[in-house]
Amino acid sequence: MQTWNIRQSIGDLLAIRDQLGPVYGSEDLCMLLYSLVRREQPLVVVELGTGLGATTAWIASALKEIGAGRIYTFDNGSHFQDASVKAFLSQLTGELQDLARLSQTGSYEACMAWIFNRVDVADRVQFVKSDIDFNARAVEAVAQGQKIDLLFSDFNHAPKTIIQLLGGYLAHMNTTSAIYIDSASTYLPSYWMLDNLVQMLNAKRIPAALRHGLDGDQWTALNELVDRCHFQLVHLVEKTPRSQNSTAWLRIASDDLFPAHATNVRFQ
Numbered sequence: 001m002q003t004w005n006i007r008q009s010i011g012d013l014l015a016i017r018d019q020l021g022p023v024y025g026s027e028d029l030c031m032l033l034y035s036l037v038r039r040e041q042p043l044v045v046v047e048l049g050t051g052l053g054a055t056t057a058w059i060a061s062a063l064k065e066i067g068a069g070r071i072y073t074f075d076n077g078s079h080f081q082d083a084s085v086k087a088f089l090s091q092l093t094g095e096l097q098d099l100a101r102l103s104q105t106g107s108y109e110a111c112m113a114w115i116f117n118r119v120d121v122a123d124r125v126q127f128v129k130s131d132i133d134f135n136a137r138a139v140e141a142v143a144q145g146q147k148i149d150l151l152f153s154d155f156n157h158a159p160k161t162i163i164q165l166l167g168g169y170l171a172h173m174n175t176t177s178a179i180y181i182d183s184a185s186t187y188l189p190s191y192w193m194l195d196n197l198v199q200m201l202n203a204k205r206i207p208a209a210l211r212h213g214l215d216g217d218q219w220t221a222l223n224e225l226v227d228r229c230h231f232q233l234v235h236l237v238e239k240t241p242r243s244q245n246s247t248a249w250l251r252i253a254s255d256d257l258f259p260a261h262a263t264n265v266r267f268q
């Protein structure tokens with residue numbers, strides 16, 4: 001059986017990276033996520049904030065190459081409705097010329113479907129046009145109770161949003177998993193809050209703010225995760241001097257002697 005290779009769609013993926021990526025500053029991040037997905041092979045990927053589909057398309061390409069996994073991506077389409085975004089889309093050229101036309105009359109769903117079909121990854125993507133919910137119920141419904149291996153939050157990086165989001169989503173994360181929060185590392189209140197939060201979680205303490213609104217099952221699941229895992233925070237910061245140029249990477253790993261994902265640990 002012939003396996004899918006990114007080579008087949010690379011021209012279109014590069015057009016997406018180069019033309020759509022800069023709108024949200026994700027032209028490098030989309031490739032970083034592609035590489036990480038290829039290496040770590042998450043089965044359940046959740047993206048909060050699809051935007052124009054650049055990161056979704058690249059993550060889905062990695063899943064397609066691996067031959068497993070699915071990305072569930074959520075967006076209410078609020079940015080797509082902006083006149084400035086419509087004007088931007090209207091002047092797309094080359095491989096994205098047809099998208100330029102479609103974006104003027106077609107729906108957000110139609111445009112996202114066009115992109116994922118164009119790069120041949122539609123079978124790895126579930127796009128959900130809806131508001132992002134903080135208790136992960138919508139994710140639970142589409143992912144049918146599977147734990148999340150990779151969560152990419154790219155819609156709001158205020159400390160209050162992050163804490164609400166982590167409160168709702170941590171209970172749904174796998175014991176080896178990763179959470180990426182775009183722009184949080186260079187917004188000082190969020191950077192400080194995440195640093196403090198990780199220290200508390202590693203001391204097996206759950207701050208009250210994180211428990212807010214959790215039901216009994218979510219509280220139990222959150223406790224189990226914190227009890228069994230440790231948390232590492234890596235601040236991925238770009239040198240490009242633009243307004244939102246960072247991603248906070250929260251790694252979750254089971255307490256163990258061996259590194260997460262290790263499949264072949266050698267002792268000598």
Ligand SMILES: C[S@@+](CC[C@H](N)C(=O)[O-])C[C@H]1O[C@@H](n2cnc3c(N)ncnc32)[C@H](O)[C@@H]1O
Binds near residue numbers: 052077130131
């Ligand atoms: C920064 S963009 C996502 C960019 C995309 N991940 C990328 O890098 O290519 C943020 C998106 O979040 C969406 N958004 C913002 N607030 C939202 C909310 N409360 N519910 C759902 N979508 C929201 C906007 O419509 C916008 O498309």
